[in-house]
Amino acid sequence: MEPASLQNKGQQGFPRVSVSQVSPSTADVDSPASVFSAFFRADQFERHQLWLGVPDSPASGIHANLNTSKLFNIGPKDSLCVTEDSEVECSSNTSYTKAFRIGFETEGQCKAFHATFELLKLKRAGTGSGVFQNRSKSNAILKCKFDDKIEASSAKMYFHYYGQLPHQQNMLQDYTRTGTYFAAVIENYADFNGRIVVDVGAGSGILSLFAAKAGAKHVYAIEASEMAEYACRLIAGNPSLGKRITVIKGKVEEVELPEKADILISEPMGTLLVNERMLESYVIARDRFLVPDGKMFPSIGRIHMAPFSDEYLYIEIASKALFWQQHNYFAVDLTPLHGSAFEGYFSQPVIDAFDPRILISPAIFHTLDFTRIKEEELYEIDIPLNFIASVGARVHGLACWFDVLFNGSSVQRWLTTAPGAPTTHWYQLRCVFSQPLYVMAGQEITGLLNLVAHSAQSYTINLTMSAKMLGPGAVQGGILHTSSCKLNLKDPYYLISQPQPYRWTQDQQLQQEVNNLQEISLVTPEEIDACITTD
Ligand SMILES: C[S@@+](CC[C@H](N)C(=O)[O-])C[C@H]1O[C@@H](n2cnc3c(N)ncnc32)[C@H](O)[C@@H]1O
Numbered sequence: 339m340e341p342a343s344l345q346n347k348g349q350q351g352f353p354r355v356s357v358s359q360v361s362p363s364t365a366d367v368d369s370p371a372s373v374f375s376a377f378f379r380a381d382q383f384e385r386h387q388l389w390l391g392v393p394d395s396p397a398s399g400i401h402a403n404l405n406t407s408k409l410f411n412i413g414p415k416d417s418l419c420v421t422e423d424s425e426v427e428c429s430s431n432t433s434y435t436k437a438f439r440i441g442f443e444t445e446g447q448c449k450a451f452h453a454t455f456e457l458l459k460l461k462r463a464g465t466g467s468g469v470f471q472n473r474s475k476s477n478a479i480l481k482c483k484f485d486d487k488i489e490a491s492s493a494k495m496y497f498h499y500y501g502q503l504p505h506q507q508n509m510l511q512d513y514t515r516t517g518t519y520f521a522a523v524i525e526n527y528a529d530f531n532g533r534i535v536v537d538v539g540a541g542s543g544i545l546s547l548f549a550a551k552a553g554a555k556h557v558y559a560i561e562a563s564e565m566a567e568y569a570c571r572l573i574a575g576n577p578s579l580g581k582r583i584t585v586i587k588g589k590v591e592e593v594e595l596p597e598k599a600d601i602l603i604s605e606p607m608g609t610l611l612v613n614e615r616m617l618e619s620y621v622i623a624r625d626r627f628l629v630p631d632g633k634m635f636p637s638i639g640r641i642h643m644a645p646f647s648d649e650y651l652y653i654e655i656a657s658k659a660l661f662w663q664q665h666n667y668f669a670v671d672l673t674p675l676h677g678s679a680f681e682g683y684f685s686q687p688v689i690d691a692f693d694p695r696i697l698i699s700p701a702i703f704h705t706l707d708f709t710r711i712k713e714e715e716l717y718e719i720d721i722p723l724n725f726i727a728s729v730g731a732r733v734h735g736l737a738c739w740f741d742v743l744f745n746g747s748s749v750q751r752w753l754t755t756a757p758g759a760p761t762t763h764w765y766q767l768r769c770v771f772s773q774p775l776y777v778m779a780g781q782e783i784t785g786l787l788n789l790v791a792h793s794a795q796s797y798t799i800n801l802t803m804s805a806k807m808l809g810p811g812a813v814q815g816g817i818l819h820t821s822s823c824k825l826n827l828k829d830p831y832y833l834i835s836q837p838q839p840y841r842w843t844q845d846q847q848l849q850q851e852v853n854n855l856q857e858i859s860l861v862t863p864e865e866i867d868a869c870i871t872t873d
Contacts, residue, residue: 351567351585352376352451353574356441357390357400360418371441374399375574376451378458386458388419390438393571400438409455415442417451443581446534446556449596450584483622483713484591488615492794496614501564506542509605512763518744518753519605520548522635526746527552529633534597536560538590538604538623539616543569543583545603550579557583558599560590560623590623601633608796609689610767611639611740612716613827615795617706621713634708636742642756643723643738644701645775645783645803646768647731651688651833655770658683684772684823686831687799691765694757697737699725699783716791723785723803733775735823736787736801739766765834769801771821782806789827796828 355376359369374390388407391399407421420437442448484493499505510516523530523545531553537546540559546569549557561569566587573580586593602623608614617639624634662676704721723736741754755764777783785803792798801823807816 351570360437414445453596482592489793497563514760514762522744522751523548525749530554533600536599546583550582559585562589598629599627603635637745639706639742640703642701642703644697645733646696646737648696652734687825688768689830690833691761698731719789721787725783727777727781730778735770737768775821777805799825
C-alpha cells in the first residue's frame, strides 16, 4: 500500500537510475550505489515529491519534497539532489540534511529528469486542472488547450479507459495495427537510428520500444493516463531498450521536453480516423516538439467513402423501433414514440466489417496531411461527395474507412482499415439513411459529409446525398431525390457479430503480416540487429 499522503495524483517515472547517498557538506559518497526507479508524484495537496526506490515497495526508499530540494548537474549523466527533511520551503539560508547522487544511463534521461524536476517545482496547488504557472515565462498563466476544448467528464472517462491494461491489450492484439507499426519502424530504421523521438500518447510504451529497437538515441514517451506507470514498468523490464526511453506523464498539450524531436510516432486514429480528437493532440505535439521538417509516423491519413446498398442492415435497424408500434402494451399505446425511436436508431453510425461487394460505386478519399494541417482545421471538416453508381440500387447510406501512411525514407507502408483487407479493431463505419435513395446505373450521386467536432472528444456527422437527374436534367444540375442524416460518432452501434465473409482469424492475420514483412522487408534480421545502438 502507498502511504496515504502519496496518492496517485500524477507520476512521472525514470525506470533505472543509480542512487548513492552522499554527505551534504563534503559530497563524499556515504553508501554504495543502488539501482532504483525514480518517480515524481503529487500528494493530495499537489505538493510534488521525488521518490527513489524499488517499484514493488513504494513505502521504502528515499522521499524528497520538491519544495525543500534543489538539483544540480554534476556531469552530463549525473545529478546531485540536496534536500531538507522538514516541509519548510527552500530559502537561501536553508541547511540541507540529505544529499544523494543520481546517475542516469543517458544524457537525454538526465535532461528530462532536470526538466521535470524544475517544471513540477513551479506547479502550484489551487489553480485548477491543467493550469499552472510557468515562472520562466514571466509568471504567465499557461492554459492547457486540451482542457479548454474538452469537457472534464469526457476527458476523465477517456483517460480512465486508456489507463486500464485490457484496453491497451485490445490494441496490442490487433496484429494488423501493431504489426504494421512494427514493420514501418524497423524497415525505416534509418529514420530512427540516432534520432530523438517523441511517442505521442504512448499508452503501454509499445511504439517507444519499437523506436528504441530501431536505434533511437532517445525516446520521450508522453502519456496522460495512469498507463504511464505501466509503461514505466514495461520499459524497465526491457532494459537494453528502456535505457533510451523516458516516460513523461501528462498531456502533450502541457508537458515540457528538454529537447526537440527529429521524429514523432503516434497512434492517434479513432473510428473514422477522427474520433477521440487525438489528431489535434498529434498536431499540437508537432508544433511544440518537432524540429522544422521533422518526420511524422504516420504522416497522412485518408478517409475513404463509397455509397452502399444493404437491405439486411436497413431492416435490422428499422425493426429495432418496431417495439414502439404496439398499440396495446399493458393497455398503453406506444405508437406516439415510434417516430422518435426510429430516428434515434438511425442516428447511430454502424460499426462492423462488411463485404466490399455492397459498395455501389468506386470509393473516393479525403486526405488529412498531419505534417501541414492546422489544429483548428480539424474542428470542422467538409468533404464534398461525388460518385457514379455502377449498378441500379437502393442506396442505404455511406460506407467509410481510413488508412494512414508511414512515409519512411526506405519504405512507404500503409495501414489500412478497408473492407476486404484484414480486419482491424477499427472495423469500418456506415452512416445509414432512414429514407434510402434510389439510383440507376450510371447515375451521378453528389453530396456532403460534414464533420463537426464536439467537446465530448468526438464529432457530429451531417451527411447529405442526392441522386442527380438523368438525361437533359443532369446537365442543368437537377436533383431527383435527396436523403440526409445526422449522427453522433461518439455513440455508434456495434454490429460485429454478423458473419464476415472476408474475416480472417488473428493467427492468419499475424502469419500474413510476418510473411509480408519477410517478403518486402529491405533489411535482414541481422541488419536490424546491427542498427540497434548498444551504448
Ligand atoms: C490509441 S492509444 C495508443 C497507445 C499506444 N501508442 C499504442 O500504439 O499502443 C492512444 C493513447 O494516447 C493517450 N493520449 C490521448 N490523448 C493524449 C494527450 N492529449 N496527451 C497524452 N496522452 C494522450 C491515451 O491515453 C492513450 O493511451
